[in-house]
Amino acid sequence: MRLTKLTLASIALAALTSLPALxxxxxxxxxxxxxxxxxxxxxxxxxxxxxxxxxxxxxASKGHNAETVPGMFPEGFEAFKSPIGKDFTVTFxxxxxxxxxxxxxxxxxxxxxxxxxEPTNLDEAKSVKQPGKAAERFDKLFAELxxxx
Numbered sequence: 001m002r003l004t005k006l007t008l009a010s011i012a013l014a015a016l017t018s019l020p021a022l023x024x025x026x027x028x029x030x031x032x033x034x035x036x037x038x039x040x041x042x043x044x045x046x047x048x049x050x051x052x053x054x055x056x057x058x059x060a061s062k063g064h065n066a067e068t069v070p071g072m073f074p075e076g077f078e079a080f081k082s083p084i085g086k087d088f089t090v091t092f093x094x095x096x097x098x099x100x101x102x103x104x105x106x107x108x109x110x111x112x113x114x115x116x117x118e119p120t121n122l123d124e125a126k127s128v129k130q131p132g133k134a135a136e137r138f139d140k141l142f143a144e145l146x147x148x149x
Contacts, residue, residue: 023052023091028112030057030064030102040105042066042112046141048148051095051117057088064102064110066090071128072099074121092116097125097145101134109133113141 026047034041047055057066066088067081074096081103082088092098095117102110111134119125122145130138 023054024049026053026055028055028057028066028100028114029060030066030110032061032063040102040108040110042100042102042110045112045137046115046144047112048115049092049117051093052091053116054089054091055114057082057090057100059085059087063104065104066100066112067103069099069101069111069128069130072097072121072125074098095119096121099125099128099138106134107132109137111137111141113138113145115145119145 026049028047029043031041031043033039034043042057049055059065062085065082065084065086068077068079070079073079074094077092077094077096077098080088080090084104092114093116096115097119098114098116100112100114109132111130126142129135
């Protein structure tokens, strides 16, 4: 059987399109002081990823953790809370907005936002009441998200 160049190209294309998409890895550092001088921060504070991607929360400074903010993640996603002072890894498989907080420093505004694919739960996430400086920082993150869309 003789294969033509077109047939070989078709077979190669079919093989490539049937491979699963490669997931990416991202790092978010938990810090006492960020690169801009802000205190008690996740850096970056806003991370945009795709379903299946993994985020590594790095305990770069002591005394921090990463926890989902109640009401700020898509339905069907299992909430998480990492141990204080430990690195923690999460794979996000559902589209949506995920609010993340450091439990001990939440009121001081130590929050982050992970946006996976399409922000399907944006309105619900925006409606969650936030304490103190967390409200200011989330407002900035939502504004940054809207500008970037």
